[in-house]
Amino acid sequence: MAKRRIFTAPSTQVVDIATGQARLEKVDGEPDSYVLHVNGVPSSSITLSDPARLDFEYLDWMARIIDVVTDGSLRAIHLGAAGCALARALDATRPGSRQTAIDIDPILIDHVRQWFDLPRSPALALRAGDAAAEIATFRDDTADVIVRDAFSFDSVPEQLATEEFYADCARVLRPSGLFLANVPDSGDHKVLREEIRAAASAFNHVAAASESGVLKGRRRGNVVIAAAQDPLPDAALDRSLRTAPTMAVWLDEAALLSRIGR
Structure with missing residues (x-):
């Protein structure tokens, strides 16, 4: 079956959404690759013909962590949908997975459904709502992976970084489950320490x-937090992340707090 192609001009499309404005930008020299900007912030990179391709480095790191920690098909919840890049990748690489992606902006969800070749429910269900409120509606011990990648402009909404929010995610995850969060680090590590x-x-x-430069406070960048009830396979994760196109360093909690302070 032929892939559904994007319904847009060959260059850029700008649309008003509930939370502001979204811009869909075609990648120069790529036949079917696009970057979705939400309120001026790059939020997703999508290649229609290759759903497993993850151009954003932190999403590649997340996919590698999921691959090392989990097996088989997954029940995954994405808090922050945007273009659903990671959800598309997991659908392509983990057949039989069931995923839910939640985004605060219902108009953006409608555009993303129209623009991109997204899996249909139950493979991928899209839901509009506040992620902190929505995660509270999921049953205990039902998810294998929860990914938080939600932003208000360039910051994580306060309600998605509280102890109550983390407790809800821990409740929804199975005992062997994995929580991942994208944290913007400004270099002083204040937000990272709180998370x-x-x-x-x-x-x-x-x-x-x-x-390494981000963790040493030399520059701004994304940090992926991983949390679980079971021990994480640190050596295997470090090996995988060091072979990523953009190499990442894996630090367990003790090494992390030693690096960034308490």
Whole structure:
């Protein structure tokens, strides 16, 4: 069956959405690759013919962590949908998975459904709503993976970084489940330290992956927090992340707090 192609001009399309504005930008020299910007922030990179391709480095790190920690088909919840890049990749690489992607902006969800070749429910269900409120509606011990990748402009909404939010995610995950969060780090590690404390209040094991320069506070960048009740396979994760196109360092909680301070 032929892939559904994007319904847009060959260059750029700008649309008004409930939370502001979205811009869909074609990647130069690529036949079917696009970057989705939400309120001026790059939010997703999509290649229609290759759903497993993840051009955003932190999404590649997340996919690698999921591959090392989990097996088989997954029940995954994405808090923050945007273009559903990671959900598309998991659908392509983990046949039989059932995923739910939640986004605060219902108009953006409608555009994304129209623009991209997204799997249909129950493979991927899209839901509009506040992620903190929506995660509270899921049953206990039902998810294998929860991914938080939600932003208000360039910051994580406050309600998605509280101890209560982390406790809800821990409740919804199965005992062997994995929580991942994309944390923007400005270099002073203040936000990262707060997130680590909140994650540690609900999970037995907390770790992080990022570029060495970001973890050393030399520049801004994305940090992926990983949290679980079971021990994480640190050596295998470090090996996988070091072979990523953008190499990342894996730090367990002790090494992480030693690096960024308490």
